[in-house]
Every structure is written in structure tokens, then in C-alpha cells.
Amino acid sequence: MPDEMQRALIQRGGETGGCRPLGACMSELDTQVVGILGTGDFSRSLARRLVASGYQVVVGSRTPKRSVALFPEEAEVTSQLEAASQADIVFVAIFPEHHSTLLELKPALAGKILVDVSNGLQIKQGGPSYAEQLAGMFPESFIVKGFNTISAWVLQTGPRDGSRQVFLCSDSSKAKSSVLAMCHRMGFRPVDMGLLSSSVEIENLPFYLFPSWGTPILVSAILFIFFYLYNFVRDVLHPFVMAKKSVFYKMPIETVNVTLPSVALVMLALVYMPGLLAALLQLRRGTKYDRFPDWLAKWLVKRKQFGLCSFLCAAMHAIYSLCLPMRQSARFKLLNAAFKQVKEGVEDSWSDEGVWRMELYVSVGIIALGLLSLLAITSLPSVADNINWREFNFVQSTLGYCALSMATVHTLLFGWDRAFDPGQYRFLLPPTFLVVLILPVTVLMVRLIFLLPCIADQLRKIRRGWEKSRHIRFVLPSDNCYNGIDNISHV
């Protein structure tokens, strides 16, 4: 990264650009002087990393003699004033409550780049960020917010574990460029977050815990509890109440194994529902430019997480199913069946219908799982980065609808004719698979309706910018497909 290049220019811009000839300027740039104010844990780790990256480090301490032992030998430990004067980029690594103690350094820090690495104690909703407060104190310095998401541990060991992303923002893009380059040189991956007003966001970053996963996991959990109770009542409680038959041993595996595919299929339907709702809304409004309601917009951006939850449930369902025959209970049942068959003298207990039903639904289920696995692999960031929009669309829309159809067929085959067997309506509750199928079948039907030429054409027109109310304005070349792909399933 062209760090020194820039520094030369920034310095000139920042420090009223003395008349040093450019050549002279260049030659001394190889060792940039970086200052650190503060002697805490973060400062020490930072100093180590900067030294390792080839920077000349000056640490400003209120008690330099005592602090010197804490820092690597290559770093100079001196007074805060001295450090502020020598360095071009100064890290402010003291508690934000103590920022005001730096006010005496104001003249020395004028024209310098100050990097604010401070973090709060909890998520901040409003009010100025620490970086903005610092900017208020030092109007003549260039404030850059950043490095607060990096831990002292990562600084020490190098950016291997956890994220190597450093989020930066600043009102001065020159200052930001310098710090960006420095990040690259230290082995981090800087992410430009724009102006200093984003600093609240950056200061909140360390407090996030998978924010986009909250709703999908909650929905999965609710569905899981609902279907678990439903199956428990039908499969365990019913025989216990009706026939005094204790089959509570089914709770850890068999009941879970009927619950998991239910959650998986409903979640998969929930992946494709918001796209259809959005299309419905667009058709009704006759334009694509009106904003979607908030809940729909949020749902649309979380489809990937819904899909991955669905895949996780489907994969667990596969493992649970594969475990079924190795259990003691399966063994005992088989032995007892053999005993009964011998007692009754039935030479061949083969039932063609039972065999075909199972061969078919297992086979279709495996194919559905295979398709879902492809979708999951394509969701990995490094894979998603390497495919173009058309490919992404093909995988997520075409393959995704294939997986949904296959999973629906798998469930239908599993159900077979049991929907019409009154014995299956225990406690008047319909078989689980019937309840599960409502959503996916609806989604697939609506999708099919959208494939009807009249509706598909209308939708395509709208997606290309045509508007019912102001259609005079836009004249589209026939069958033109601006930007190549229409994201049918994604808006």
C-alpha cells in the first residue's frame, strides 16, 4: 500500500506544507513515526505490532521512567508532549473519560492525525460518539476512529484468529488514507466506513452478537418448540393416555427427528415467501419504486440466514434418521417382530407398498439435502465472492426452488395416503406432515401462478422500471434486459 507516498502529501496539506523539496521529503519517509498516548494493555500490544511492522514508535506516558520497562526496546518512551510533537499519526489509547487531560497537548497535536481507539461500556443509541467528542476538543487535528474492534491479543499475536477487519471513519479522507495504508502494512484489512458520523456505529460494533441471526434463530426455536409439543402429544402422549403404552423413550430421538424436518421445511418456505410478497406488492402498486414495509425489507435481507437455519435442521434430520437403525430400540423391535413372524408362521412379510413408499421418500430426501448443501456452500463468503450475479441467482433461485419442491415431494411421499386415514387424527390433530405442508405448498402454488405469462410479463415490466401511474416517462426497448439479469426471486 502506498503509505509513504501519501504521507508526504498529507503532511504538506496538514502542516501548511513547508518548502521542503519533494525529493528530500521522500527519502526520510521510510520510517514513519507513530505516537501512542497511554501505557495500558492496548498501548503495549499496539506498540509491539507497530514495531514489528517497521514503524518507529514513540510512546507518550505521564511517567515515562516507570513505563519504559513495559514496552519493546525499539519503542521510545517519553513524555506525552514529546511524543505528540515527534509523531505524525498519534494513537489516543487512554480511557475516553480522560480525553480531556490531553487538552494541554493541543498545540502539539494541531495538524496531526489522531486515531481514537476507545470503546464504550454498552451500545450507544444517540449522542456524540467518543471520537466526535475528541474531534470537538481538537478541531485542528484530523480525527480517525478505528482499531477499537481489534483486541490487544490480536495485536500481539498478529491478525490470525478472529477478524482482521479494521473499521475506519474520518471526516478527513487524507487522514483516513494514511491510517488505511498503515492498517494494510500491519496486516489488517481496513474497511472504510465513511465520515466521522459513522463512529457511533463503529463504537457499537464490538457489542453486536450476530445481529442478523436473531430473528431467524428465534423463528426456528419457536417452530421447533411448537412442532416438538405437537409431535409429543400425538406420538407419545396419545398412546400413553389411550392405551397406557409408555413410549417416552421416543422423546430424545424419534420425536426430535419428526420435529427437525418440519422446522427445516417451514423455514425453507419462509426463505421464498418474502420474495413472493414483494412481487405481489409490486404488482398491486404497479411500481417498484415505493418502499417495502419495514418488516418485509428486513425479512428480505435475512433470507440467507433463514436458509442456513433450514439447512442446519435438514442436516441434523439426516443424521438423526441415519442413527435410527443402530439404536437398541430398533434392535429390540426387530427381534420381537422376528419372534412374532416365526410364531405366526408367516414365511414372507414383504409389503410392496411399504417398500416403495420408503425407497422413494428416502431417495427424494437425499436429493433435497444435496441441493440444500449446494445452496449452503454457495453462501460461504469466499465462494459467494467468486460467482457472478447470474450464477448467484441461478443457485439461490432456481436450485433453491428445486430444493423446496424436492423437500415438499419428500414430505408428500412420506405422508403417502395417511392424510385420509382417520386413525392418524389422534386427539383430532391432523398428522404433522399435513400441518407442515401448508406453507411450502402455498409458496410453490403462488410461484407457479407468477409463471403465468400475463403476470410474469407485468412483473417483468415493473422490475425494469415501468410504473403504472407515470408510464409516459419511460419507453423501454422491447425485451431489453437492463443490467443483464432480472432478480426475479430476490425482490
Next chain:
Amino acid sequence: MPDEMQRALIQRGGETGGCRPLGACMSELDTQVVGILGTGDFSRSLARRLVASGYQVVVGSRTPKRSVALFPEEAEVTSQLEAASQADIVFVAIFPEHHSTLLELKPALAGKILVDVSNGLQIKQGGPSYAEQLAGMFPESFIVKGFNTISAWVLQTGPRDGSRQVFLCSDSSKAKSSVLAMCHRMGFRPVDMGLLSSSVEIENLPFYLFPSWGTPILVSAILFIFFYLYNFVRDVLHPFVMAKKSVFYKMPIETVNVTLPSVALVMLALVYMPGLLAALLQLRRGTKYDRFPDWLAKWLVKRKQFGLCSFLCAAMHAIYSLCLPMRQSARFKLLNAAFKQVKEGVEDSWSDEGVWRMELYVSVGIIALGLLSLLAITSLPSVADNINWREFNFVQSTLGYCALSMATVHTLLFGWDRAFDPGQYRFLLPPTFLVVLILPVTVLMVRLIFLLPCIADQLRKIRRGWEKSRHIRFVLPSDNCYNGIDNISHV
């Protein structure tokens, strides 16, 4: 990214470099002015993204009063001329058919950077690209092709879903640098594609649908159909014709499960065959500098895709196999066998040979699958990026040949002595495993022959640049290994 830095200089280069002092120049750079010509869907999404990234946006519309409502408040909507005059970088977001309507802006656009985002309707084989046509119209502007692979949806939601790669090309590297920096700031990952002549390629990009996967998937499909029919005839049709025994229930699972490993093993052999063919060719020609025939070169670069198809088949084979004992058919067979055993009074039906055969081939099969999984994981872009060439070579060549050997042994153990059992030659067709083994055994044999010292030495010499016909020219230090690694299995 040092965007402003560059703009300063570019502006000077482009706009005949007025005499503004450098310092003044710097201070105003923080808010770069970006123009957008066109008011379509893409323009609106682009404007939103640019505003969010801290740019000052000027939209040029033929009907600014009507269009103003469509754009974010922060963006200025004005006439096309006004927009072209104010901005330094101008996005041309109108249909390529209407590019000529911009000719009146020619003086205002002189010295500016024009970003052409247009896409065609289908793959273009020859002729000038839209960007090249635009460059012809505006010889005094700097044309950059790019952003055409990015959809309006991605621009709106930020680069989360799908690819964040922006492919750029331009004849002016200054202009390209500016747009590169802008991409970074917008959160995209620019990919420099060189000169403007690459713009045809970039305009074709959105039409590609996994181009490198075509052949491998086709070969897999053909192999699958061939082996499925072969197994169907042997395992389902033969008993039906010969003994009137209907075992059609085997079609969805058992026949598939014999077909999948056949495809997997043949595909794995096809991964290592082109490397051996290339080596043979080099040995025969006595040089490595002659080009390989086209089909071989294409095959060589698609080995990864062949390997992943093989892994997919192997993984499906594993799941199908694990499903076998939980099927109704397996249950019925077991019950009937138990009945028969009781009737015949056989106390212990144990067969040591049958047990050992299965324990061994299952065990070896699991190891082969484990090795293939390691190969597949190493193929993930983010993992492949983090290993050096020697490690990549070790995994793909050494571990790969181990996996091939293990899979071959797995098949041999599965076959056991059935190759010599005439009862297995139904309809005169040899058992499937014999047909499958031809290719992998050949590959392994040739590989072993290449390990013979005389051939290995010759090959090593050739790979280091020695040439049979002009060997005077090159004098190699003995046992020197230039560039550390010889890519034995990869060329």
C-alpha cells in the same frame, strides 16, 4: 484507499493541470463530486450507494423536475449539461442505444472520467464493445468500463449477497485508479482487467453461468446414465427376465447407490489422467515449452471441477449407503432371513469371509471419503488462498493419489473374488466394479511407472527447462530446484 490523493493528480493530468497550489487542492478534495447521467433504476440505486459512501452526487436528467423525487435528498438533480460540468467522474447509466444523445455534452465531458455501466442482451462474440463505442464518441474523455456486473439490488442493500467484485478496465490507468479507489470506498472489491479491449469480456461476464463447470458436469451426467443403465440391466432386468423376480424397488436407491461410486471413481481417475498425459507428451517431445493440444490444456485447468464432481458423488454414495439399513426392504429381508434360519434350525449363520470383506471395504471407503473431504475443503477459495504452493501440491497431488488408491482398494475389496465367479457375468456383462476399475488402475500403474528413477529423472530435467533439441543452451546446477517446487502432478 488513497482516493483523494490520486484525484488531485488526475485532475491535474486530465484538466491540463491549472495552477492551483497543492495545499488548496487538498482541502477541497474530501467531498468528491460524482455525476450520474440517466434516471433509471440503476441510477437511483447507484446514487443512494454513492451518497451513503460520502460522495457528493449530481444526477443529470432530461427532465430534472420530474426526476427529483426519485433520488435521495442529498443528491442534486439537475440538467445533463450541469451534471457533466460539475462532476469529475461521470457514470453513464443510460441504454447503450441512446449513448449518441450525449454527444451534445462532449465539451463538458472532455477530460472527465466516464464510467460505462451498460450491458448487452446476449453474449457478444466480436465487434466493438459498448464501452469502445463510447470511447469512439468521446475521444477526449477517459472511458472506464465497469459496474455492469453489479445489480441495482446489490447497490441498494450494500454488497452482502452475491459477488462484491467489480471488474474494471480502461486505457487510462489514471482514470482506472480513481474508479478503483471509488469501488473500495463503496465497499466493493475492484478487479483490474487491464485495457479497454477487455471490455467485451466484461460485458459478457453477466451472461456466464458456471462456464468452467460445463464439461465436468456433462461428463458426470454421461457416466451416471451409462452406469445406471448398466446396473439396471444387470441387477433389475436380469432377475426379472431370467427368474421373473420383480425387484424394481431397487431403482430409486440401490441402483443409484451402485452407480454413484462408479461415477465418483472414474471422475477421480479423470482428475489425474491429464497430468499423466501431459507428462507423456513432454517426455516424447523432450521439452516443456511446446504448447499442449487445446483439449489437454482445457482439461488441465478443469481438474478441480472434475475432482469436486467426484467428491459430490462419493458423498452422496456415503449417504445412500448409510440409508440402506433403515429401509423397509432391509427390514423385511432381515425378518424373512430370521424366519428361514429358524425353520432350518441354523443356530449360527456367521460367515467369516462375508464379515471380513465388508468390514474391510467399509473401513477403507471411509478413509477414502475422509481424504476426498480434505481435498474438497482445500478447494474452497479462502482456504486455497492461505496455503503455499508446496502445501497445495501436497494436498492435491500426494493426498489426491492416496485418495485414488484408497478408493481403488475399496472397490477391489468390494469386488473380492467375484470377478472369477461366472454367475456374476449376467447377460455376459462383467460386474460393474470391473468396468469401473479400468481407468483408475491404469492411472495408478502409469503413475508408478513414472516413479521409476530413469523416467522420473528425465521428466525432472524437462520440467526444469532442459530441452532435448537445444540442450546446449541451458546448464543446470546439479539437483537444483528452481523456484523451490516442481509441480509434478500439475503439468
Next chain:
Amino acid sequence: MPDEMQRALIQRGGETGGCRPLGACMSELDTQVVGILGTGDFSRSLARRLVASGYQVVVGSRTPKRSVALFPEEAEVTSQLEAASQADIVFVAIFPEHHSTLLELKPALAGKILVDVSNGLQIKQGGPSYAEQLAGMFPESFIVKGFNTISAWVLQTGPRDGSRQVFLCSDSSKAKSSVLAMCHRMGFRPVDMGLLSSSVEIENLPFYLFPSWGTPILVSAILFIFFYLYNFVRDVLHPFVMAKKSVFYKMPIETVNVTLPSVALVMLALVYMPGLLAALLQLRRGTKYDRFPDWLAKWLVKRKQFGLCSFLCAAMHAIYSLCLPMRQSARFKLLNAAFKQVKEGVEDSWSDEGVWRMELYVSVGIIALGLLSLLAITSLPSVADNINWREFNFVQSTLGYCALSMATVHTLLFGWDRAFDPGQYRFLLPPTFLVVLILPVTVLMVRLIFLLPCIADQLRKIRRGWEKSRHIRFVLPSDNCYNGIDNISHV
């Protein structure tokens, strides 16, 4: 990447910056001239790649007439002196033993950037690197080390297979910036390794073969052998010696399947042990600033590899377990059990305890495997890059301890009451699960003790920089949590 920008300035810095006006400078920069000294395999591939990336290439050969046929048409092949004079960046692609032959070009190379791509024959422990030797010969040139990890094959085919990382170092950051930009333009991902003193490290890079995996794989292998022998003696040898019962058929699958989970659980405990040892050490020393002993520091950075080995064993254990019921041996045992049951007239062989034990331990085992899978997925570089430190900590520490607890419970449930059954102590050896549980139970107990308020508080104080011996110096605001996250489990 802003390559030309920089070159303008570098040239000025390096070549005493003649008086060409900046604008003129700019216009000619679009085609940078790159020289290559040497005509070997690497040179040819490099020339091809550079031409494809839009550079003007001049190859310096001692026999230009003979060599011209080897290079692409667009590249000029001339004398070494001519090439050195024309180019600004010169690749030195000749064997390091012959570097001295270039001394005659010294005047032509003064002020130029020399890129040394050479590699040694083995790992170098000390002494100057080839790049440092070159720097000694050409003190007036700017030496950049790099491209040595890239193979000729990757250069030819483009950076698709294997690593696209190019490690660079140089004492001149201007020169380094230029080469960095060039890397980007060629499609590689440059990694800045600092000063030229790192060149030894870079020259050693191609010889590394998964250096961080050595210890974890070795420990896994030793554990595997130990537990395999232990289980072999207990499960196979004991019945053979004591009852002359030959169950050697258990060796390929059943013995392996008891061994794998043992290795997996012990390895997982070894992931969390170093963190606890570090905490113990910090508590005893009363400070976090003393260095950990070397073995502990090395162990701490290898926890990820230990965890992945554990996951691999757990996944293989799952597959082996799922294979159990489909084996011939399981079938024969079942048939014989059915025979026995019929003979003895036992109508119902159901054993509630046996059923519950298995349902429970299988269920808990699946959950443990699910959690381990999440940990493994989070270890993928591209996923790890996209999560913040708190999320990483949550997954690796909270979920990790959950997985460890679940796996321990799985083993306890598997063991059930067999620890108290004297019949299980074959040859006086306790059941395997007892031996396996020692380490994980210890780790979990110590972890629980660390959760006691008095110890947790002390530890938290130390982790925030408090020191027993010098606590006067630091006054921490109560309950302040500098940098947001305390990395409890990771230091």
C-alpha cells in the same frame, strides 16, 4: 491500485527527479516498462503474465537472437544492458549463484527497482538471504524480494489454483509500493512483509509444509495409537486369551470407532487446557505482562488446529457409527439373536434401561457434533474474517465449552454404570471411557472453579492490566471493560 501515480513520484525520488513537468510525466505512464533478466522457465511465464496485464516487457538475454522465439511477440527481447536501461522495474530471474554476472549492469540498474525472485534449495537458518546479497551488490538500486512463492504454472494460467498471495519485502517502501501495485494489476494479492530483513523468511516460505499442523497431528497420532492398542487389548485380545473367542474382525471398524471418539474428546480438552493454564499462571504471578513459557505460548496459538483435529475425529466417529448397522457382522448377530429368542421363547426382549441409555447418548452425541461443526465452520478463513471479536469469542469460548460439556455427557451416558462393573476391568484395565474422561472432566472442573466470583474478579482485574506488585500505578474505573471484550478463554 494506483500504480502509475506512485511511479511518477518514485521515479522522481529515485532518479533525483528530473525537471519534467508533472503533466507530461502522467501521460506516458500508462504503459509501464518492466524488464526481466533471464530467459528460464519463470522468465517466460512472467513475461506472458506481464504482457497480459498490459505492461510493456523488455527481456534481457545474453543471447537475445536465440531466446526471442521463447517469449510472446509483444515482449521485446534484447541484450541485458539494453533491458536494464529501458525498464523502471527489473525482475532478476536468474539463479542466485549467477547474480554476480550482473555486476556489469550496475550503472544501468542504479536507481531502478530490482525484484529478486530467487529461491534456495532448502530452509536457511542464518546468513544473508539471496535478496540481501543482491542488495549488497547493488547498493544504488532498490531491492524488493518477492514472487518466489509463485510458480511458473500459476503465472501462466493466472492466479486460480493455489495461493494468489505474493509476499513482498523491501527496505524502500517506495519501491515496495510500486511492486505491490504491480501485483494487484497482475491479479495477485500482495502481502507486505516489512523490511528486507524478512527476505530470509520469504525465501523459506516455499519449504513450509503446514508448519502449524505438525504438533496437533503428532499428538492426535500418538493418542490414536495409544487408544487403539488399549482397546485392542481390552476388546479383541482379552476374549481371545480368556475365552479363545476370535473377534479379530472388530479391528477395522469397531476398535477404530471406539478409538476415534477417545482421541476427539481428549483433543477437545487439550484445546481448552492451555487457556486455563495461562489463567492459573496469571493468577499466581498476579500480572498479565510476564511472558508465558514458550511451550504454553506455542500451545495457545495452535488451539484452532487442535480443535480441527478433534472435529475431524468426531466426524469420522459419526460416520463409522452410522456404518455399524449395515455391516454383515451386525446382520449375522441379529439373525442369531432372533434364533436364540425364538428357541428360548422370549416374546418381548425389550430392556428399558438399554433403550434409554442409547437414545440419550446418541442424542447428546449428535448435538455435540452439531456444535463442533459450527466451530469448524467458523474456523474457515472467509467466515472468521466476517465476524467480530465478540462473536468469535462467543463461538470459540461459549459454544466450544458447550461442545466439550456435551461430548463429556455423551461419554458419561455411554459409560452409564459400567465404571462400577468389575467385569469391565479386563486385564485390570479400566473401561476406555474412564481413561478418556480424566482430562475433559478436569478441564471442566477448573473452568467452573474459575467462575467463582472471588477468582473471576481477581482474574478480570489482572486481565485489565492490574498488577499485584505495582498496583499503585494503575487506577481503573470500576467495572470498566477496556476495549469492550475480555478475552477470558483466549489468554
